[in-house]
Structure formats: C-alpha cells, structure tokens
Amino acid sequence: MRANLRKGHALSQLRTLLPSRADYRGLRKSWRADLVAGLTVGIVALPLALAFGVSSGAGAEAGLITAIVAGLVAAVFGGSNVQVSGPTGAMVVVLAPIVAAHGVGAVAVVSIMAGIIVLAAGIVRLGRAVSYIPWPVIEGFTAGIGVIIFLQQVPAAVGVEGTGHSTNAVVAAFQSIGEASWPGALLPIGAVLAVAAIMLLSGRISAALPASFIAIVVVSLIAVLTQLPLDTIGALPQSLPAPSLPALSPELLASLTGPALAVAALAAIESLLSARVAATLADTGQVNADRELVGQGLASLASGLFGGMPATGAIARTAVNVRSGAKTRLSSVIHSLVLMLVVLAAASVVAQVPLAALSGVLMMTAARMVSLSTMKRVGRSGRSSTAVFAITLFVTVAFDLVIAVFIGLAVAAFFALRALSRLSGAHRRELPGDPEPGDERIALFQIEGSLFFGAADRLVDEITNEPGVEVVILQLSALQFIDATGANALSELVGALEQRGVTVLLKGIRPEHRPMLQKLGAIDALRHPNHLFSDLDPALAHARSHIARSADLT
Structure with a gap:
C-alpha cells in the first residue's frame, strides 16, 4: 500500500515537470496578443541572436540556431508562461574563453553536457535554490556582465580580429585598441556610434519601437548603398542543420567537465532570475522553478544537437514579451518561428549586416545592464550591501562569473552572520x-x-x-x-x-x-x-x- 502511494506521489510530482493543457489556458482570448508579442520579440531577438553568436566566437549561425531551437523547446517545456530563451550576454562571457581554449567545436559539446546537468537539477528539485541569492550579489553580477559584454565588443568596434587576445575582457580590449589601424578604425567606431544614436532616438520616440532592429537595418542599408569597407556577418545557412551528436572522446569530456558545470550553473541562475523578474512584470501565472530548469536543460541539450550554444532565459527579451501583451507560451513559440522564417527566406540579406553594427547593439545592451540608479539604491542600503555588490562586480570582471556568484554569496553570508551574531x-x-x-x-x-x-x-x-x-x-x-x-x-x-x-x-x-x-x-x-x-x-x-x-x- 505504501509502495503504491509513493509511486503515485512520484508520478504526480513528475507530471508537474511536464507540459499540460493548462499551459495554454485562456489561449482563445489571448491568441491575438500572443501573436503580436511573438512577432515583436522575434524582431527584437534577431540582432541579439546574431550578435551574441558572433561575440561568443561560435558564429552568427550558432546564435540563430540557439534562438530558434532552444527558444522553442524552452517555451514548450519551461516553467514560465512568458519566458523567452536563447543566447544571452552572460553566456557569451562564459563561452568566449571556452572557444579560445578548446575551439568552436567544443561549444556544442558543452551545450549538451550543461543541458544534462540543468535537466538533472530540475528533476531533483533544485529550482528554489536561486531564491537564496541576495539582491546585491545579483546586481553586482549583472553589472559585471554588462562591463564584460561592453569590453568584448571593443575589438569589433575598432576593426580588429578578436583572436589571439587575452581571455580577460579588460586586457583584450586594451590589446585591440593598441593593434587598431588608425585612422581606419574610425569607420567601424562611426558605425557603432550611429547604432547607439539611432537606438537612443528610437527609444525617445516610443519605447514600443524595436530600437536595435531599426538601428541594424539603417546602418546596414547605409553600409551596402555606400559600399563602406566594413566586415560583415558573412554567409548564413538557409535552413536548419540536421541534429547530430558532436564528436566525443573521454579526454574531451574530461577537459570540458569544469566549463560545463560553470555553464550549467549560469544557465540555471540566469533563467530562474529571468523567470522571477517576468512574474513581477505582469500577472501571467506562477513560475514552476523546477520545471523551468527541466525546460532550460532540454533547450540547451537540443541546441547542442543542432550545433547551437547553451541557452538561458533572456531577461531583456522576456520583458519585451510581457510588455507586448504576451499571456501564454504561444508568444515564445511565435518568436522562434519568426527567426526560423528569417533563416529560410532572408539569410542572404542578414549576411550583409556589419559586425560593427552588432557591436553597437551589444554595447548599448551592456550599458543598460550597468544601472546607476541601481548602484545608488545599493549604496543607500548600507555598507555591507555595497561591499557585496562591489566585490561581486570586481570578481565578475576580473576573474569568472560563477566564481563571482559564490564569492558574493560567501561575503553576503559573512555580513549576515556578523549582523546575526550582534543580535545574539x-x-x-x-x-x-x-x-x-x-x-x-x-x-x-x-x-x-x-x-x-x-x-x-x-x-x-x-x-x-x-x-x-x-x-x-x-x-x-x-x-x-x-x-x-x-x-x-x-x-x-x-x-x-x-x-x-x-x-x-x-x-x-x-x-x-x-x-x-x-x-x-x-x-x-x-x-x-x-x-x-x-x-x-x-x-x-x-x-x-x-x-x-x-x-x-x-
């Protein structure tokens, strides 16, 4: 009897991690809003997917594949009704050193390994762990990622190949500036500034405008019509590749275990944080943290099989999705289908986009991640919070993202215990x-x-x-x-x-x-x-x- 009860309980718990009809409750009323939101976020996601793919070293193709495949899988299997998943800036920061050390082929392997780890974390119910991460650690981590993303775009912004540079973003940025061909470097810098200006102007006209997409289109048209000598994305596939298992060996798996664990930790943390933020933006249903991990694990696993990158929930795209009126998972599915349509019908057009224009989009994205108002709020919350924020930010930029989170947690725990002991x-x-x-x-x-x-x-x-x-x-x-x-x-x-x-x-x-x-x-x-x-x-x-x-x- 007890065995049957335990079995029944286990099955009911398993069902909570799987898709159900309840995921699309209310779709008859919301399908128009979901369709519009999906189209909007798809347009917004296109330049970001391309830019993050290029910036990681895996290529624009990998960024698009990740946004399409991982975005679709996470939308169906994830624990949030409005989460939009794909390549993100935080993941790029982790992947760039992996590509430099192990080559582009390692990205798909790491994606599959990390996907399995995140999937297992969801199955064993580790989803609520992110709620224990203090606010100053999250903000320091986010600001540090913004600084790194900005610095990673410096080589493309000055027209220098990023290969052969240090894996540290600060060092690599200074190396690129020193190697740049002046005054020729002013041309890609001008493209970056033009993108930034158009994005700022679009934002002032209307927050609903897809500023990054408009900026990419305008700068790309100018570059093509005037035949400016700017490096472009280059040829893209006009269809998705067939899924396949990448070449594996015991030695490769052993060498990538550490990076895969770091990627998995980052994917879990960022995805759960993004889902938590989405839940505060609108009443779109509860977030199942464990199911979100299952969905993100399956998304990275599928992305790796198609030759893509590890995926996470994307806070910026998820926010666009919610603010565009999304109510169900249909909007995230539409977002992936829009990007798929780009691959099938407009790959040759997208190939003409200048790399400097993508750098401009990412630099603006990074600048928004380093919020002065947030820093002021942290400063007003006390010295201990300021110290946690500053240490987490510094370690993120100078060393490693995952290490930064753990060090931030350790410092926050020290201050919390010290305060608690003073009350005792x-x-x-x-x-x-x-x-x-x-x-x-x-x-x-x-x-x-x-x-x-x-x-x-x-x-x-x-x-x-x-x-x-x-x-x-x-x-x-x-x-x-x-x-x-x-x-x-x-x-x-x-x-x-x-x-x-x-x-x-x-x-x-x-x-x-x-x-x-x-x-x-x-x-x-x-x-x-x-x-x-x-x-x-x-x-x-x-x-x-x-x-x-x-x-x-x-």
Missing part, C-alpha cells in the same frame, strides 16, 4: 523581587537570539568574566536558534564554570533545543539533574539555597 548574546539581568543577602553572588544571564558558531565564543567570554559569582542562572527561553557549535560552546561553558566551583542552573530550555543540548553534553555537564528548571522563581530559590548553605559552611 548573553545579558546580565537584575534578580526579580526584593534583594536578599548573598544575591550579589548570583548572576542571572538571559541568552537571546541565535547561538551559533558566529556568536558562541563571545557568549562564553561574556559569562565567564564575572568575578565573585558562585551561582549562574542561564535563561534559555529567549534563545531562538542553536546549532552544534553553539550547543558545544554551551556545554563547555557549563563544564568550565562547574570546574571553577560555580553552580550552573539552566532555565527554560525549549523542547526543540533539548535534543541538541542533550547530545552534546550541556545537560550532562550540570552538577545535578535537578539543576534544570522551567520557571525562574524555583531556579532563583534554588540558587539562594546554595548561597545560604555556602554561608553556613563558612
């Missing part, structure tokens, strides 16, 4: 009632807050440094939390006081704390089992009897 401690209280002879040799301490590894040593110091005390009453009823380190410190404290001849009485142990204190010897360290009390009055009476007997003996 032992405070000496006045004895209740009228004073009696010998009360000066009784110390009543109330232990408050959380007694954990960050506060245990300080508590021991506060209580043991009390001269002339013969009986110590420890009130534990206000203790909210205690971990193994805190319980062990309390045990050592009781033992140390008893060895010095000080009688310890424990008052008000909470039922949930008693097993931990019992296991680690805090209760056994008492001189007598009767030194445990539920109320303060009996404990104080017992303490005074000890003082009285001590006075009689002297």
